[in-house]
Amino acid sequence: MSLFYKDIDRHASDRVKRMKRSASSFAYPQHWVDELDTVNPAFLNCRPPKNYDIPITLYHEVFGEFLKDCKGFNIKNEDKNMVCDLLLTMSGIFDSHNERIDAFREWAKRFVNRDTTSYKFNYNNQEIDGVWRKEYDKQTILLTIFEFKNEFSANDPYMQASAYYSKYFEELFTKQSHILHYTCIPTFIVYIYGPYFGIAGAVKGQSITIEPLVEGSLILRHGDVS
Numbered sequence: 001m002s003l004f005y006k007d008i009d010r011h012a013s014d015r016v017k018r019m020k021r022s023a024s025s026f027a028y029p030q031h032w033v034d035e036l037d038t039v040n041p042a043f044l045n046c047r048p049p050k051n052y053d054i055p056i057t058l059y060h061e062v063f064g065e066f067l068k069d070c071k072g073f074n075i076k077n078e079d080k081n082m083v084c085d086l087l088l089t090m091s092g093i094f095d096s097h098n099e100r101i102d103a104f105r106e107w108a109k110r111f112v113n114r115d116t117t118s119y120k121f122n123y124n125n126q127e128i129d130g131v132w133r134k135e136y137d138k139q140t141i142l143l144t145i146f147e148f149k150n151e152f153s154a155n156d157p158y159m160q161a162s163a164y165y166s167k168y169f170e171e172l173f174t175k176q177s178h179i180l181h182y183t184c185i186p187t188f189i190v191y192i193y194g195p196y197f198g199i200a201g202a203v204k205g206q207s208i209t210i211e212p213l214v215e216g217s218l219i220l221r222h223g224d225v226s
Helices: 003-017 029-036 061-072 079-090 097-111 157-174
Strands: 117-120 127-136 137-149 187-193 195-205 208-217
Touching: 003 157, 003 208, 061 208, 079 097, 097 117, 097 127, 097 137, 117 137, 127 195, 137 157, 157 187, 157 195
Parallel strands: 137 187
Antiparallel strands: 117 127, 127 137, 187 195, 195 208
């Protein structure tokens, strides 16, 4: 990697290191506003509106392909069944945060054959609710980061997941992972709060850039079921 790109990564890491709070604490409005409504925030995620970069689709083609599929994907009956089951699951009422996570894990394993496992950072005690990961050349790559809230919450799941992605980059930088040599570490962020959800994309460019892609409701509308 050239010295130019090493300097970019170092500056991005320095920004993240200024975040002293845990991701869950950072996600309270009184905390993230202090951190992001400033010069050189830890990351750019469109909040406040001035904190943006070039469209994330220009960093990596996977996000453009995702948005294209959202509009023109050829839906089969098995896809409808998969979505219907997700709506039935997430529209439910759960006694605890962990019960909602477990229900999603069962759905993901059954329909998309993915294990949604927790992820604990090596250098602190913070733990992500769920990730889809891939092992590559003895390194763990996070393909998707999940943050769950049982229902609406005072701490913003989008902010919490954004902070987790930033910590993920910091971990890779601290280990001087060779992943940073070849990729902008494109990662999907999924935040589910009760029966509502959002999907964002995250990359490490000149700074950490996170951009919402789609948001919606997982409430089952019985009149729409065909």
